[in-house]
Amino acid sequence: MNKLKNCSGCGKVYMEIGQGMCIDCYRKEQEDEQTVYSYVRDHDRCSIKQIVDDTGVKERVILRMLKQGRFIASGFQINYPCQGCGTPITTGKLCSKCSNDIINQAKRLEAAKVVKKVDKSSTMYNASRDR
Numbered sequence: 344m345n346k347l348k349n350c351s352g353c354g355k356v357y358m359e360i361g362q363g364m365c366i367d368c369y370r371k372e373q374e375d376e377q378t379v380y381s382y383v384r385d386h387d388r389c390s391i392k393q394i395v396d397d398t399g400v401k402e403r404v405i406l407r408m409l410k411q412g413r414f415i416a417s418g419f420q421i422n423y424p425c426q427g428c429g430t431p432i433t434t435g436k437l438c439s440k441c442s443n444d445i446i447n448q449a450k451r452l453e454a455a456k457v458v459k460k461v462d463k464s465s466t467m468y469n470a471s472r473d474r
Contacts, residue, residue, distance in 0.1 A: 375398075376404065387419060
C-alpha cells in the first residue's frame with residue numbers, strides 16, 4: 344500500500360511508490376546519473392571527489408550508483424575511501440588490509456571462546472560427587 348512521505352531531497356510530501364523520493368527529485372537524480380556516467384566515461388580512473396568537484400552532483404547520488412553496481416558492468420574504475428581506514432578502493436566497503444584485520448579479530452575471538460570453555464568434570468561440584 345502506498346504511503347505519504349516527506350521527500351528526502353526537497354522535503355515536500357509525496358506518494359511513495361518505490362523510488363524513495365518525490366517525482367521531481369527522482370527526475371533530477373536521473374539527470375545527475377547521466378551526468379556522472381558521461382563524466383566517468385571520459386575519465387576512466389577517477390575518484391568520487393573528482394566527480395563531485397567537476398560535475399556538481401551530490402556524493403550520495405554517486406555512492407548509490409556505486410552500491411547498485413552501475414559502473415562495474417561498464418568496466419569503469421572509481422576510487423572511493425575504505426570505510427575502515429580511508430585508503431582509496433574500487434570495490435567493496437573495506438580495503439584488503441581492513442578486511443584481513445576483521446578476519447583475524449574474528450579468529451582471535453573464536454579462539455578465546457574455545458579457551459574459556461570449562462572442563463566440567465573437574466569443577467568442584469562434580470569432584471565432590473565422584474567421592
